[in-house]
Each structure stands twice: as structure tokens, then as C-alpha cells.
Amino acid sequence: MLAGYIEGLSMVFQLGTLLAIAGGTLLGIIMGVLPGLTSAMAIALLLPVTFGMPPVMGIGMLLGALCGAGVSGSIPAILLNIPGTPSSVATTFDGYPMAQRGEAGRALGLAIVASFSGGVASMVILSLLAPPIAEFALRFGAAEYFSLSIFGLVIIASVAGKSLLKGLIAGFIGFFASTIGTDPIAGVDRFTFGQLSLLTGINILPALIGLFAISQILKNAFEYDPAEKLTAGKHKIDLARPRFVETFRNWRALLAGIGSGSVVGPVPGAGGSIASLVAYDQARRFSKNPEKFGSGHSAGIVSVESANNALLGGALIPTLALGIPGEAATAVLLGGLMIQGITPGPMLFADQSGTIYGIFLAYLVANFAMLLIMCLGIKVFVKVLMVPRKQLLAAIVVFCFIGVYAVDGDVFNIYLMLAFGVLGYFLNRYGFGTAPVILGLILGPIAESNLRRGLQTFQGDWTPFFTRPLSATFLLIALLLLAVTLWQNYRAYKKDLEEIKSA
């Protein structure tokens, strides 16, 4: 193994390879900042460039893009309350309130260090434990996926805001929207109204950008005060530096992030975007002051961002150890590996030892490149907020249109984005919140298709959902978390009642 690492080192530490990794990282960061453009697109764009390169150099460049896009989604989420990808939804919960206080630089500094720590931790886990973790992920059958999605639904309670009922209603709106498209088992069209673009269901990115970005812009446009003057000095630029000490002081949140990213990441198709929400949920539950979450609390940002980059390493585990990519970005990466003549699988860890260790090290270098580029850029990013709001919002609208069109090159997605924007505006206005809708949209198909797939596999018998150990564990945890939430709600309700009485 040591010999493998030394051989890997010699492959990575060449000027060309280092430059390729840094270049890939920079492109990933740029793509991640723009709403709608994803790491999968960044990797696909770079793919033809890597054909002529040696394996470690080419794969390193692609890993750089993956890593860069993993962190830069936090920039629009923090500065503008606009998550560019589903996985940065939870970054807005605490990042945006903190930026509103004038501490955007602090929020970005936390996000950068948390992402870096998550990335490095997941690289260590990947290099040491990939084969056993990949084997564990294989034990997920239909029953386990179903129970996992039920466990995920409990998170709605955490992101619902004040009213659990309203959060559930918003979640069900998402659930309903997820039933649009071809039935996942029977193949019948549902609610498509002859619209070809709806055959594969509602695309998650236009929905996301509509619910978060367009709704936000509508709100700003309706509440715009023409007399508003930009208050210079409100934003403290000098806060903008990487926050190592503060990040590590939130070690519980950091561990929650790394843990959930490493657990959810390797499960193929589990909806990697929920890892950050799970992390946020766990960090909040095990925090000494959960009430601070959602109001610009540093632990919130740390948990989400560390999960986001730990997820990437996690998703690489089944990709490299079994040849099974977890989601879109690693699927494109797998194509890159195959073209290089690297066949993923258990043999990769045994045979081409030098190459695989080179890939691990390249991923580590990509994390350092990400840290460096983001630290250099952090002060520039904060200056975005110095742009007057009306110009800034106009520019964001343009980027949303471009980004959503780029998703599939399909104009229909733009209409979809606008429709979800109007929906999001009203949901926010009446206190329902938009995060539960996205959660329903992501988890709905996983829950539905796996319930039906399971029933088909077990030939109509529903008991395996409760008797298979992994599945039962998830359901039990979900039930416990639900009970705790209801109990907390009940106590808060009684406390409110007493305050009203005594007043």
C-alpha cells in the first residue's frame, strides 16, 4: 500500500497533472456558482479534453470539477438565498440569515473550511474503507430504500419552520408533483397532458430554481422600495477569510456532516441531495441550542457544507469499488474512467495499485486546490452584495433562465421554473416554506417506486418491509424521531399557552 502511494505520488506531483486538477477545480467552481449548471455538466464538458491525457491526470481534472462544484453552490445560497443545486438548499437556512446580518464573509469562510474538511475526511474514508462500505451499500434492496425515504421524510419536521402542519402540506405538494410523468413500474403516463417534456417527470432543477430563486425575486420585486439606498459598510468585508477555528469549534456539526455524507453518499440513487438535509437535521437535534438553527447559526452551515463534500467521496466508493455510480456526476466520471481503460471494480484496488492511489491523491489535491481558489476569491464574492439590488436581481433572472435552459436544452423547463416560482412566492408568503416541497419532490419517487418494486419482488407480501433488519432499523429510527418531534412541539405549545395565560 505504501509503495502504491509512492507510485501514486509520482503520478500526481507533476506540473501538468497539478495544473489539470486546478483547472478542473476552477471550472467546477464557476459552474457551481451559476444556478442550474451542475457538476455533472462540468465533468461532461471536460470529458473530451481528458481523452488524450494519462489516466491520473485526466481523472484528476474531472475530480477537480466535482470537488469545485461541490463547494461553490454555497456562494449563491449564502449571498442571495438561491441554492444552485438541491444539495445546497440547506445552506440557505443559516447562510442567508448570517449574510443578512452583514456577515456574508464569515458564512463563506465557514462553508469553505467545512467543505474542505468534509472532502478530506471522505478521501480518507474512501481510501481505507471503500470495498467494505461498497459491499454494505449492496444490501439496500427495495424495502431498505423505501424505509430510508420514510426516514428522510421526518426531516420535513426540521425544515418546516413554525407550523408542522403547513410543512406537511408543502411536503405533500412536492409529493404530488413527483407523481407527474411515466409511472415508474407500470409505464403509464400520469398527468402529462400530452406534454413530451413531462414524460420523465418534473425535472428537479427547474423546480428548485423556481421555488427558491424566482420566488425570492418576485418577493423582492413586490416589496421593492424605490427610495432604498445601498447602505455602504453594512457588509463587513474584513470578516471574509477562511474560518478554521470556528469550523472546528463546531465539531459536532462537522461530524454529523461527514457521517451523513459518508453513509448516504455510497447508496446508489438514494438521492444524494438529501445527505445535507439529513446532516442539518442531525446537527440540530443533537445541538445544545437547537433554537438557534435557522437564524444564522454557524453549526448549521458547517453541518451542511461538510456533508456536501463528504458526499462526493462517498459517491466515489461504489463508483470505484463496484462500477456503480451513485448519481449523475459520478455516472459521467465512470464514463471517463472507462475511456481511460480503467475498469472499476474490486480488481482496481488490487491490480492497478499505483493508479488507484494516484486517483485518491488527486482527489486530495483537488480539495487543496478548491481551498486555495476559494480563499483567493472570497473577498470578491462578498462584493456581489455591493451591487444595488435592482441590477443584481435582473442579472440573477438572466442567469436562472440560462441555467435552466442549459439543463436539458428544453424551453419547457423555463415555463416549469416560472410556475414553481409563483407557487414558491405564495408558499413563502403564507408561511408554508419551500424546502419541504423539494424534499417531497426528491423523496416521493424513491418512496413510491421502491414500495411498489418491493411489493412486486415479494409478490404482494408487505411484511419484509418490517422484518428485514436494515429496513426495520430505519423505520424504527424514523418513528422515534417523529415521536421526539411531536413531544417537543407539544411542550412548546404548552409553554406558549402558559405565557398567554400569565400575560
Added chain:
Amino acid sequence: MKKLIVSIAATFAVVAATSAMAEYPDKNIEVIVPFSAGGGNDTFVRALQPLLEEKLDTDIVVRNIAGGGGAVGLSRAVASDPDGYTLAAASNALQTLEAMGNVAFTSEDFDFVAKVLEEPYVVAVGSDSEFETLESMVTAAQNGQSVQVGVSGVGSSAHIAAVAFSDAADVEFNIIPYPGGSETISAAMGGHVDAVVLGGAELRSPLQSGRLKALGMSYEERSDSLPDVPTFKEEGYDLSLTVWRGIAGPKGLPDNVKETWVSAIEEIMAEGSFQETADNLGLDIAPLYGDELDEFITTSAQIMREAAGDLAQ
């Protein structure tokens, strides 16, 4: 006045004639990939792109127009001008959509320029499966055992191929659609299904690592990439199908466009520089042009339609 009109008309006629005679291509060619970046169709076009640009001496713009399992992008391709500047990456998806009755176009609405790559549909089982041969799997299903067969995507070409195989073997399998290839493969590795029907390229890595074993495949004859795997026909099931990828355009492509493309692809194949890429991706180079190609398309569309008949209702 009349003279003026005549002379203007004449000028236009001359201009039109020269532009028609001008060397094709004289501007960028757009190739629509009806799937997101990174899929099999996308990788195929992007791997060919630099080689084609060199031969055709123009830029090729790859446009991913995804949505509807290829329906959106292919509808766009059919509706574009047949001038050779808008082409599409065509594959079985085109015939699958047609067979499932989801789209307004048929393969008749396309002009097929070339078929480039092929892979077989492979029936594979987990390494510790009770089934050693296709026959044992079919017999088990005949004896009333529920044999679960995972496929990638409801109504996908793999789904239709699985139905076609069960029709050919005259048994009922419990066919379970998964969202995509990777979910299907992990279900087979984890023992959640008894067998899978998938394209050979997707199965390349699990077959090489020995985590899955192939029982049979859908080519007419054995292939170099899977020399030990018997064909369906050898095992006594009358079915031959291939997953193919190629280039097509809207009906009415000018002959010189087709000729230019065919000679460019022929040259690339002759040089062999594409061979290594295809090998690495687990695909077989199987070029086909002209009448032979049209015949191939008609035959495979027929098989797909028959099998999809049960599925689409």
C-alpha cells in the same frame, strides 16, 4: 421593370445554385443528443466529435436536448430542416418511443445516415446464482417459480428486450423496472433480483470483475467482446436484437450530405483510432450504411413493436 425583375431573379437563381453546389459542410453542424450529458449516446458522440471535425473540416456542436426519454430531442430533430446541418444521435430509444406509442414520429420520418456502434443485450445473474444456463432459468419459471428479472427503466429498450426474450422462451418472468443501469446492477449484485437484462457496455465492469455472470446475449453470432457467452439462438430461443448507436437526420437529407458523412465515418473506422475508445467502453464497432442500414432499421423496429405490444397496451 420587367428586365430588372428578371435579372434579380436570375441573380438569385445563380446564388441559390452555387450555394447548393457549395461544398457541404460550409458551416457548423449541430448534432442533437436527445439525452443529458454523460449518457451512452452522449459519450458516443463526444468521443467521435474530434475525429469527425477533422474529417469534415468544420465544427460540430453537440447539443443535449434531454427530456421524455429522448422524445423531446428527437422530435426537435424531426422538425428541423433536412439540410444536413441538424442531425441527431439515433439509437434504439427512437424505436422504443415509437413502439410505446408516446411520440408523433416513426422511424419512417428519419433518414438514417450511419450505424456506428453496437452492443448486445445480455442476460446476467449474480455470481452465486442457482442458474447456470438460460435453460435452467427458463425451466424454473415454467415450473411456477417467480424469477425476478431487473431491467433499466420502465418502457426502456432493455425492458422491451426482456419482454421479447420471455416471449421467445414462452414463459412469464417477474420483470421489475429499476430507474437506471446502475440501480439494476446493484440489485443483482445484492441478490435483490434473480437476473438482469442490460446492454453489454453497462455490464462490462461487473462481468469482468466476476460479480455477475452472463448466461446469454442477443447477437446473431458470438462477439469478440464476450467470446464465452452463448447467443440466444444457440440456446434455442429465436431472438436476435442489438443495442445500436448511429447518426440520423430528418427525412429528405440531400444525397451529398449522406455521402460526405458516410465517407468520413468510413475513413475514421479504417484508421482504427476509434477502436480503442470503443473497446474501452465495451462497444463493438459495426458500421452499416445505405440500403443495408434501412433494412436493419425496419427489421429491428418490427421486433421492438411486437414485444412492446404487450407492454404499451
